[in-house]
Amino acid sequence: MKPESPSNLQRVLSDGKFAVTAECGPPRGADPEIIRRKGELLRGHVDAVNVTDNQTAIVRMSSIAACVHLSAMGLEPVMQMVTRDRNRIALQSDILGASSLGIRNILCLSGDHQTFGSQPDAMNVFDIDSVNLVHMVKVMKADGKDMSGFDLISPPRMFIGAAANPFADPFEYRVIRLAKKIDAGADFIQTQCVYNLERFREWMRLAREEGLTEKVHILAGITPLKSEGMAKYMAKKVAGMDVPESVIKRMGGVPKGKAAEEGIGICLETIAALREIKGVHGIHMMAIEWEETVGRIVEAAGLSPRPQAA
Amino acid sequence: MIVGKQKSIAEIREIVSPYKKLLVLGCGTCVKTCFAGGEDEVATLSSALRLLFKKDGRSIYIEELTVERQCEDEFIREAAVAISKNTAVLSLACGAGVQAIARRFANVPVLPGVNTTFIGVLEKQGLFTEECLGCGDCQLAVFGGVCPVSRCAKKLQNGPCGGSRIGKCEINPETDCAWQQIITRLTALGQLDNLRKYNPPKDWRTSHAGGPRKLVREDHVI
Amino acid sequence: MIKKIQPQITLFYCINAFNDRASLSVLSGVAFELKTVKMACSSMVKDVFLLRAFEAGADAVAVFVCPEGQCRYVEGNIRAKKRVNFIKKLLDEIGLEGRRLSLHNAESGDTENIGKIFRQILSDINDMGPNPAK
Numbered sequence: 001m002k003p004e005s006p007s008n009l010q011r012v013l014s015d016g017k018f019a020v021t022a023e024c025g026p027p028r029g030a031d032p033e034i035i036r037r038k039g040e041l042l043r044g045h046v047d048a049v050n051v052t053d054n055q056t057a058i059v060r061m062s063s064i065a066a067c068v069h070l071s072a073m074g075l076e077p078v079m080q081m082v083t084r085d086r087n088r089i090a091l092q093s094d095i096l097g098a099s100s101l102g103i104r105n106i107l108c109l110s111g112d113h114q115t116f117g118s119q120p121d122a123m124n125v126f127d128i129d130s131v132n133l134v135h136m137v138k139v140m141k142a143d144g145k146d147m148s149g150f151d152l153i154s155p156p157r158m159f160i161g162a163a164a165n166p167f168a169d170p171f172e173y174r175v176i177r178l179a180k181k182i183d184a185g186a187d188f189i190q191t192q193c194v195y196n197l198e199r200f201r202e203w204m205r206l207a208r209e210e211g212l213t214e215k216v217h218i219l220a221g222i223t224p225l226k227s228e229g230m231a232k233y234m235a236k237k238v239a240g241m242d243v244p245e246s247v248i249k250r251m252g253g254v255p256k257g258k259a260a261e262e263g264i265g266i267c268l269e270t271i272a273a274l275r276e277i278k279g280v281h282g283i284h285m286m287a288i289e290w291e292e293t294v295g296r297i298v299e300a301a302g303l304s305p306r307p308q309a310a
Numbered sequence: 311m312i313v314g315k316q317k318s319i320a321e322i323r324e325i326v327s328p329y330k331k332l333l334v335l336g337c338g339t340c341v342k343t344c345f346a347g348g349e350d351e352v353a354t355l356s357s358a359l360r361l362l363f364k365k366d367g368r369s370i371y372i373e374e375l376t377v378e379r380q381c382e383d384e385f386i387r388e389a390a391v392a393i394s395k396n397t398a399v400l401s402l403a404c405g406a407g408v409q410a411i412a413r414r415f416a417n418v419p420v421l422p423g424v425n426t427t428f429i430g431v432l433e434k435q436g437l438f439t440e441e442c443l444g445c446g447d448c449q450l451a452v453f454g455g456v457c458p459v460s461r462c463a464k465k466l467q468n469g470p471c472g473g474s475r476i477g478k479c480e481i482n483p484e485t486d487c488a489w490q491q492i493i494t495r496l497t498a499l500g501q502l503d504n505l506r507k508y509n510p511p512k513d514w515r516t517s518h519a520g521g522p523r524k525l526v527r528e529d530h531v532i
Numbered sequence: 533m534i535k536k537i538q539p540q541i542t543l544f545y546c547i548n549a550f551n552d553r554a555s556l557s558v559l560s561g562v563a564f565e566l567k568t569v570k571m572a573c574s575s576m577v578k579d580v581f582l583l584r585a586f587e588a589g590a591d592a593v594a595v596f597v598c599p600e601g602q603c604r605y606v607e608g609n610i611r612a613k614k615r616v617n618f619i620k621k622l623l624d625e626i627g628l629e630g631r632r633l634s635l636h637n638a639e640s641g642d643t644e645n646i647g648k649i650f651r652q653i654l655s656d657i658n659d660m661g662p663n664p665a666k
Contacts, residue, residue, distance in 0.1 A: 084464075088511060110464050110471055113481045124464075128511040131468035135508065147511070165472030173470070173493050176506060180468055184508060192472060239473035239480035319625040350578065354622075357583035362626045364587075364665040 007104035008076045009048040010159040012282075013188065013217040017307050018275060019282025021078060021190075021219060022046045022294045024070070026061035035061070035069045038291045043075060045295040047306055048105055050078040050190075050284065054085065057117025064094060067103050078161065079103045082111025087127040088136065092146050095137060099156030107161040107190060108133040116239075131177075131184050134162050138185025162186040164218075166203035167196060167242035175206040178216075188217040190284045193234075195266075196242045197273055204277050213279030220274045223286045224293055225263035228252035264297060271301045311431070312340040312404045313438045314424040316351060322400065323362060325421045329398035330369070334359075334423070335389055335411070336376030337403035344438055346424045347402025349376040355402070355423065371396075380407030386414055393418055429460075446516030446523065452504055454495035459512070461488035467509040539564045539657045541650070542585040545596035545638070546574040546612075548604045552640030559650050574598070575608030582619045582633060591663045592653050596638040629660055 012019045022042050027034040042049055049070050053063040067077035079098050081091065095106065110130040114122045128136065137160050139145055144155035162181040166174055178189065194200045200220070207213050225231045228251040235243035247266065254262045274280045283303075285294050298304050316322075326332055334356045342348025356372045363370040375392045377385040380403035389411070393399055398419045401408045404426040412420040428440035443460040450457060459465050463481045470489030473480025477490045496502045514520065545551075547570050556566070567590070571577060574597040585593045595616055597609040613635055620630030636649050 113463050115481050126465045129466045129468050132511045168472045169474050170493050353580040357580050358622055358626055361665040
């Protein structure tokens with residue numbers, strides 16, 4: 001890929017096509033085969049593969065390294081980067097390094113707090129927050145300067161993403177925060193998993209009212225549910241998740257062996273509904289350790305084949 | 311005030327065990343207010359230690375004293391005689407007090423009996439909460455009098471994060487989400503627009519990140 | 533000759549709950565040594581007083597308070613209860629057994645209850661042995 005060429009994800013979105021990305025969690029180990037296997041499952045079904053950065057604060061293969069393994073297979077990675085573990089010096093350095101390795105998409109996050117992870121005794125960093133990180137990448141890319149104002153010899157090329165949670169509180173502030181991320185330089189937004197369509201529609205309506213959907217590409221988060229237990233767990237234990245009682249009931253209303261099918265069914269209905277919402281430019285699939293289902297859902301949703309890179 | 315919590319008896323026993331004559335030295339300011347190291351705590355801890363050592367068949371001489379503040383020479387002086395009579399000092403002051411005593415008495419081991427926990431307030435009887443991290447660059451005017459540096463688990467300058475639910479922090483349902491409070495306060499004050507403005511990365515030089523800090527007041531230096 | 537050592541009990545009592553030492557005569561014939569400390573309210577029992585009773589050789593310490601909701605000073609008995617629980621934990625940490633310290637509702641004249649309380653305390657001392665920090 002030439003340095004000046006945009007990422008595939010950027011091209012799909014700017015062409016006005018409905019984008020599909022999927023999440024891929026690196027392994028708790030050094031074996032690249034695991035990443036390659038996950039990549040193989042996603043090949044052809046998505047426009048980019050989103051690689052988490054020590055998600056849930058559990059030590060895993062670094063996002064940058066896993067992105068490089070995917071790149072080598074001809075898949076386009078989205079590198080997640082959290083401000084929990086690195087200060088601004090390390091963040092900038094890793095962005096330059098990632099760009100040098102051909103990584104063209106970044107998703108800027110603050111990261112799950114380490115108390116949720118396997119090493120709650122760790123010190124966190126949080127030198128800057130996710131909005132600051134978006135702004136930092138934007139300035140590096142657009143102005144060619146690092147945070148000290150130094151002219152970078154060659155600026156990083158990055159399509160900049162940020163996260164939004166339409167389901168967290170306080171609701172009325174969520175759109176203000178979205179606007180802040182866009183002003184800071186976000187090109188695309190990935191949302192928390194959508195199960196509560198009603199609340200999501202309301203959030204999108206507010207975003208449209210503020211003119212935000214004209215300025216940014218919103219990708220709605222999708223996670224297929226495997227079982228009633230998973231639905232309950234997500235509803236109660238996962239921070240910032242909104243799984244309505246009706247969804248839990250539906251998952252519990254079918255025999256255990258059919259629950260996964262029901263989950264996929266819910267997914268497909270949600271995707272169909274999302275495609276009708278003005279301003280939703282794509283979906284982001286987070287099929288946690290269930291990557292094999294992504295291709296099936298994408299095909300069944302009529303989102304296959306994916307646009308070919310020019 | 312500075313809030314602290316007395317160390318466990320087991321840990322205190324461990325650190326005082328080499329000494330035969332011990333001065334348990336209280337501090338009558340912050341740690342007294344939070345029941346960690348005032349006169350009452352000195353008396354209770356000393357009694358507990360005497361019982362503990364007696365039970366173990368060991369003898370220890372314990373002297374009890376509480377001064378107004380262990381972080382000021384003027385009050386430290388009041389403890390000089392008692393310190394000279396003992397082989398070690400178990401200070402129930404905050405970390406600053408322990409070090410101030412150590413600095414003045416080069417040949418006496420000074421041991422901490424309290425874990426200094428935070429700068430906070432007495433929210434209600436028996437409940438102390440952290441309110442300040444001493445970052446050295448107070449921005450409470452922007453945040454409606456609620457500090458995101460000390461009270462947000464991620465120190466977010468442009469919060470809240472996606473984990474704020476029903477006014478509570480995702481890392482602990484007992485903890486209020488500072489950002490929810492900031493928004494509530496600013497809404498009440500009619501200053502919610504403060505939050506539309508991008509808050510740039512914090513300059514941490516004024517905080518501990520810049521190394522141990524010093525304050526010089528030339529007008530008071532003689 | 534080994535002198536038979538009698539168990540020592542220190543009793544802290546609130547005079548509003550119990551001010552009738554005659555009630556203690558129910559215990560005559562039981563061999564133990566009793567020290568009593570009377571207080572205008574059970575909330576006057578500070579942490580250190582309880583510990584010092586043990587330092588003075590008590591094998592067990594009892595605190596008599598008014599029933600909850602009946603404290604003349606509203607919450608004195610609740611404070612006493614919290615302190616007693618705090619010191620019980622401390623005694624456990626020291627290795628003296630928190631069980632040596634107990635809190636009871638007792639009323640003057642209720643000799644049956646008082647007798648029961650003391651018999652329980654003496655039986656506990658018998659189980660635990662004398663105060664090891666004597």
